[in-house]
Amino acid sequence: MISEHNIPALASLEYVAYIDDNGELPEQLQGKIGVYAIFDQDKILQFVGYSRDVYLSCKQHLVRFPEKCYWLKVQTIERPNRSILEQIEREWIAENANLPLGNGEDKEKWINPINAKELMTPEEQSNYQNPLIDELAKIKLLKNVARRVEGEILAVLESRGVRSQIRFNPKLKEAGLLDLK
16 A cells, blocks of 8 residues: 555656557556656656546547657556645656656646647648638638647557557547547
């Protein structure tokens, strides 16, 4: 039983492949409450977070940063306890010596939906800012930008061999946002 007094060191935990040989994320983490550390290909810590469903959170991070999600270290707990989860998160970040970018300047990008507006091409920006188009045309344009970005993300995931089902929330696309359903 994990308590605030016996938190395992991040270095003591085994690395788990983010994507297994079958192209799946670690399914044993579905519905599990815990703290997780995400590492890049070179096993450099990118982000530490906690969740009520580690599997779902890791899937969200994979679509946001497919190039930074190669390895995981996870500590699960039986019952939700925010103070223990936060304590583990703090200790793992402190153990790393450097604040991971995902917990610092890039935190919003790690935890919030992808904002497709930030990924518009110059032509898309010009069309979006055109004073002659109405609100409906803007929504349609945002939806198309979100679909384009979604296609790019899915292509990267496919190149990584991901076979887990990835479905984005269609309602958010109208606002130019991408988040898993």
